[in-house]
Amino acid sequence: MPQSQDTADAELGWIGIPEDAGPDENAIYEQIHLAIARQDLSPGTRLREDHLRRIFGVSRARIRNVLTRLAYAGVVTLEPNRGASVTKPSPKDAHDNFVARRAVEDAIVRIAAGHIGPADRALLTANIEAESKARHDGDTAGMVWLSGEFHMLLARITGNRILEGILRELITREALVISTFERPGRPSCSHDEHHAILEALCAGDADRASRLMLGHLGNVEDRLDLDPPKKPADLAEIFGRHPTRV
Amino acid sequence: MPQSQDTADAELGWIGIPEDAGPDENAIYEQIHLAIARQDLSPGTRLREDHLRRIFGVSRARIRNVLTRLAYAGVVTLEPNRGASVTKPSPKDAHDNFVARRAVEDAIVRIAAGHIGPADRALLTANIEAESKARHDGDTAGMVWLSGEFHMLLARITGNRILEGILRELITREALVISTFERPGRPSCSHDEHHAILEALCAGDADRASRLMLGHLGNVEDRLDLDPPKKPADLAEIFGRHPTRV
DNA sequence: TCTCATCATATTGTCGACAATCAAAGGTGA
DNA sequence: TCACCTTTGATTGTCGACAATATGATGAGA
Incomplete structure (x- = not known):
């Protein structure tokens, strides 16, 4: 090949x-x-x-x-x-990754709700604006990355390096999951959700922040198309190109 | 040296x-x-x-x-x-590790409550008995190991390889934490707690299992002595040995 | 024309040797 | 006797060469 x-x-x-x-x-x-x-x-x-x-x-x-x-x-x-x-993740990998992420992010958001300070808030706000700009510019890869950064910033607020490291791996793998299973023409639209999470955090409402976070992660997962293993696509393409000849 | x-x-x-x-x-x-x-x-x-x-x-x-x-x-x-x-973990490492573990184990136990089957139950029961035997024999290292295995079995029940991998690392590091910070003559006594968790799981009561698990992990942490950085001990020993000479 | 065996090339797997670095021992001077 | 510098030994860091393996191409035979 x-x-x-x-x-x-x-x-x-x-x-x-x-x-x-x-x-x-x-x-x-x-x-x-x-x-x-x-x-x-x-x-x-x-x-x-x-x-x-x-x-x-x-x-x-x-x-x-x-x-x-x-x-x-x-x-x-x-x-x-x-x-x-x-790595090309399998649908099961993708699902497992989401499950693990919900567990870790839930913990992170609950801790962060008690730790967040003004400097943190500024960083998160800046991130949300940057993502907004990336969406406006149609930079989808940038959006995915910035979205991940939002979550990494939350992890950093907790001050827990272990949780931070775990989340980093999960987010990187999720980037692979997204580029493998994304539905074409289905932009991720997490803008308002990040904002709502930030508000809940600033209000110190851990339960609400947690609920919002889990809903947010669920939305990201729902936006994907996990069912078909995706890419025996190569064969399909070939068959489509050369209907019955050679 | x-x-x-x-x-x-x-x-x-x-x-x-x-x-x-x-x-x-x-x-x-x-x-x-x-x-x-x-x-x-x-x-x-x-x-x-x-x-x-x-x-x-x-x-x-x-x-x-x-x-x-x-x-x-x-x-x-x-x-x-x-x-x-x-690796010789710092007190902060130890604490962070426990926090991360609570997050992951909570998720695992909740999933396991819905997945556990007869074969799983047999394995877990056997593990509890083996740990009981190790305690009886005074094999503390064996106890720590078997205790970790109990948690690994739970992770395996979930079928989620990612959670399983994460927990594996956390447990291994916890072994390091324990041998660094354990209070001498303070045996870990998790026997009944594992048993209670298993019962809650078999009853399908995720909330109770979760509560028990978090309490269990808290007990393990409380049993440690995280405050002193431990081992400027060397100096203390030397001073004790040679009161005022040379 | 198709299938199978053989060969050539590209890529990875493994190893041993040499250079760089660090820790401790020994020696010199005050 | 103490502090400091030099040397020595041990350990790690780095590299290039060779062997093993898989992939794709070529050609013979049916």
Whole structure:
């Protein structure tokens, strides 16, 4: 499949990955992680070691180490002797991820309701405005990312690094879920919901904030199309293109 | 500090780590992870690459990879140019871990209340009995391990691999927390609590199971001594030994 | 024309050697 | 006797080369 390979490489080439990220291993990890979280790298994209090595200007060993860690985080899938690719979540993965997220976000929002300060409020408000702008500009990837950032900001308010780390993984995986299962032409519309959650938090009403958060997450999930495994699409496309010939 | 080094090495040598684990990387990972979860390796123990290499009979590169993954899981701490050691959690880490655990376990127990079947019940009952036996035998490490397994069984009942994975990490870190902060001569006494949780689950009473679970986790936390950073103890010991001389 | 076996290429897996760094021991001077 | 500098040994960090494996192409046979 030379074609899909090339597209994947192209995808790696232009965006997200800067010309010369330092030799710092963590930096490389963050770069790739961010590229996936921002949907610059779509599920299924192969991540060839030699290619990454040239992009980042480091030895293969280091790339390999980074890929190992990304695989542990669940955003990259490592197949023996087949290499690494951006994880393509199954419908069950998607569902499980949502369930776990509800549990974690519920806890976070309840803690945050007691911790939120003026500085936090400013950050959250700014985020909501940025997302609003992204929607206005039609930047859907930016919207998904900013939406995730809103939730990460909430996690940071709690001061609990463990919850924060867990949520980070869940949100990154959700970016993969969304780009795999999104219904075309169905924009996410979480703007008012984020705002309502913020208000409840500022009012110190943990129960209401929790209710709003769970409803919000439910809406995001409902907006997806989890039933079909999606992408035996390739075959369907081919059949559609060449009705009965060759 | 040659002495603490030697004890650490000895600790590595005899227990937990079998003579010849296969060259399978995952197997090595699991071996070390298990040894930490079972408290066979105590917090602060240095994990020298060359030493591990000889024990497992593989190349250093592989050991290095495993240590990277363990560090990501938070059970091993990697200091640049200083190597790896079993993570010694701070009091804050301990607290954060408990908070996160309450969130995750609450969700798990609520889901499990709707999913539990006869086979699950048998496994859980067997676990409770095994823990009872371990207590009777005075095998505290075994008790901690079996107690963790009880919670892992609950997670498995939910069928949610993501929640299961998250809990696994939290439980492993809790083993580190316990061996770092346990009050001497204060045995954990969760026997009846596990039993009560199981009963509530079998009755399908999610709310009661949740309440019991949260109380149970709270009890475990209360049993610890989180206030002192623990171990400037070394100095105290020295001062005690040599009252005013030299 | 189709199927199957064989081969060539590209990619990953594994290893050992060397360089860089750190911690402790030993030695020098005040 | 103490403090400080230098040296030595041990440990980790990094890399390049080679081996193993999978994928796609080629060609022979039915």
